[in-house]
Amino acid sequence: MNQPVPPSMSSLAAPRLGLPQAVVPVMFSQRAYLLIALAISLVFGLIALPTGVLPRNYATLGEATLLCINAILVFQIQFWLHFLLRYHPSAVQRWFARQSLLTDRGLRALLTAVLVTSYSLGRYYLDASLGINLDKPSITLLLTLAQVVSIVGLSCQVGIELVERSRYLASEIELLRHEQLQARYESLKQQLSPHFLFNSLSTLGGLIYDEPAAAERFVNEMAQVYRYLLRHGEQMTVPLHEELAFVRSYAYLLQMRFGEGLELHIDLPAEVLDRPLPPLALQLLVENAVKHNTVSRRHPLVISIDLAGADQLRVSNPRHPRLSPVASSGTGLSNLTNRIRLLNQQQLLVEQTDHAFCVLLPLPASIL
Template sequence: MLDRLHNRGLRIGGILLLTLLSVSSTGYLRPPITQLGLIKIAIALVFMTVIWEMNRLLIGFFLKRYPHRSQVIKRLVWTAPVCFITTCVILVLVSGISSFLLTGRVSFQTRSSDSLLSSATTITLVILGVYEAFRISILLSQSEKEKEQLKIANLQSQLEALKQQVNPHFLFNSLNSLGALIEENPKQAGQFLEELSSVYRYLLRSNEQDLISLTTELDFIRSYFHLLKTRHGDGLELRLRVDERYRSHQLPPLTLQLLVENAVKHNMILPDQPLLIEIATTDEGTVRVANNLQRKPSRIFSNGVGISNILSKYQMLNQPRPTVHEENGQFLVTLPLIKLDS
């Protein structure tokens, strides 16, 4: 705050305001402006500069002595009377010096006591009011900035937590699949392990980013779906229909994986009743993930990582909210694609 007292624009504006107030009632500004009037205006400008600067130094002194917000009242109790007395002394000196410059004689009787006290009070209140208003505006601005920074930090923290939440969930499901496959087909288990390593390399890289291209995410989905297909065989199908225009558009990493995983988790997968998952772009610049509804008869426990995770990611990235609904026997999730400026 102390360095803000040196604000040049504030000082010049304040000095001109005081000068205008001091000469407004004298008639010196009314045309025609005489030479004597100009001299008195110049004298007023000089001495108002002195008064302003002296008060500014005093305000700075007490701000340094009582810098905390809890000390505002104590600071003002000291600042106001000291500035008032200083202003009175300067005004008395101004009377004498002005008298000498204009008449050649020193006289301190040009002001009555009431006029002196009234002028000193007005000047002190103007200067203190300007700097207190300026100080409060700075504090409010800093407070808003701190709130915004805290909000951003909190959102980033939550986003990181969501990213980390995906890792153990995905690993747990993948290892379950691998364990089952080892017993059924050891040879395919080896290939499954290679694909799992490839998938996890992507997972580690994508975890460092908030957004990733649709093309990159689809490449990952193909690898991830290969793992699922190895386990479920003909009971699971994937269909991709992606317009080339949208391949460079962005979306949060692992969003499509969560939706594919969600479909597999909550629906029956049978060779004679396959689960079809379709990922397609639309003319509106979105990507739609759909699967036919064939819910498992027993209720599957959900820890809320899937859909709610995706909604939270879009919200934290300040993007339009994805839509989730059921229609004609299908579960549909529509994700906005994000076009980055070139």
Template sequence: MQPNSRKKTDLLLMVALMPPTLIALNYFMLGEVYFSSFKNFGIASAVSLSVLLGVWIAQGMLAKKMLQLFPSHRDTVKRVVIFYSLNLTIVALTVTLICWIFDLFNILGFRFTMDAWTRSLIAGGICTIVNQAVYETEISFGRIRASQLEAEQLKKAQLQTQFDSLKEQVNPHFLFNSLNSLSSLITTDPYKAEEFVVEMSRVYRYLLRSNEEQLTTLQKELEFIESYNLLLKTRFASGFQPVIAVEEKMKEYLLPPMTLQLLIENAVKHNIVDPDAPLIVRLYTENGKLIVTNNLQKKNKAVVSNKIGLSNIIQKYKLLNCTDVEIKETANEFSVTLPLIKNTN
């Protein structure tokens, strides 16, 4: 939730919860005399409100600190227990202070007795529990709303990825080159032509289904990339040389679908791919991350690019609350380091 929205919500909660808290505390402390006249009601409410406002602000700061220390929903129980304990302590001190003020200035004839203090303490404790429950409910609903918004944004990003990739793969150049390669294979190597068609169908099938999941396993991505790489190797022969060295234990980790295809496509698009100057694309895992690199041999003629592929990948990882994608370029190499997400299933 945005800071301004959070402040607005806190203000609305204070407006809604402060009056009943104030009335309950004064009634339990003073009894019927509190409602005996508008004057009594006004005096008692004004005195108590002057103290409660300060306490409410302090509790709000404490609540904010608790959310910073325990931001995850998995820490809710721990946060609530600690917050309740601290809150009840603050309430006990506040009730004691209010009772002392009323007794010191002889407001409405109040006397600080154990009975009056106990009643006030019970009222303050009940109000605190109720207010805290309302606050926690609002926090939970806020997280649900935020999660739904992030899910929608992630789905939108995935659809954009799918559209961009399909647009790239279905463009006349790609189809012409693929069909030209297929035509040559039919004449020279019918068996390989059949394999080419199978791999091509797998590529398109994966592209069409990629928006159905927010995350996929690295194993599935690598299987897809094998098909995609075969098309590129058929087209460029030894000019395209993929090298895959992924640890077996990392293959069950997760990442957004089509991430690898976008990176390989980006490398092919911006670099010379020729048997005399092969483009070497390496995919490997290191320290729980996936690294994709390629040697830099940029085309003489600059390629028009809106950099949708890289920005789309970065946006997806941000929506997934993962560590930043690292992009580095040296004189000889371009690399992208991707966080891999542990598969909790």
């Protein structure tokens, strides 16, 4: 049986503040966005009426209507461009979504300016050919007004995206609260786990009379495990060196139960030991490896913790699936994935083959 990989892990976006466009995620539906765009366009159309009609000695109803419609159209074409580049699923939309925020905004500003300028020039010459005798500015003034209108339209679009950003942050905060509560619940379950406690006490009972010295160390390591759970179980992050000390104590308790069937290898440079990561992250991965694999002297389970890159921690083990698979919902890994994503806007990755299971944890220098 495969070690469980929650479906969300393969589908989670990995927003990185300051880089991908996902920092301003799409929160409005297509229909909602188009209604907002239409409302803004109508407002500017109404604004255009007095600014275009009052300075003149006289104006017909047709001229006033034409001014209003023109203002609506010039903003509508801008919003439709943003709709196609940001909200409407297509190859172009997906390409823009992969770009940096600066590139995305810059390209959209350029395309908006070109589109508004083209529309203004086209309407200018169309009015002339149709004999529409509205007051016409010079070409230079027309081009200047086109750029002003494109800047106003882009500012409205940025405002819409800021509202989306605000809604996204509110939902992320709510999700973070939920994940914190879930993490506390999982931590509490681990602290009170009857299986872990029963197995530990059974192992201790066998050591007390046969190996008193080993029993004393076992009690000390068990105390370290529960002290860590009580002290750090509800924190957002802990230094890597503290998590490693905890995992060593936790692994020792398991090794006293499984003997030579379980090994823990840690190979990490000193310069990364102060980096932050979620508490109980490594313990969860060690627990999962033991839970879903055969642990025996014949098939030793070797769990390795090392670096896969400068900012990536690797936890790996060979796969020796149990003959009787253990049912699992994948809640632990899914919970860890979300905690990491909310902490540093990065993603936990899982690599699995027929013979090996590997989890890659982001290990940033600091939490965003």
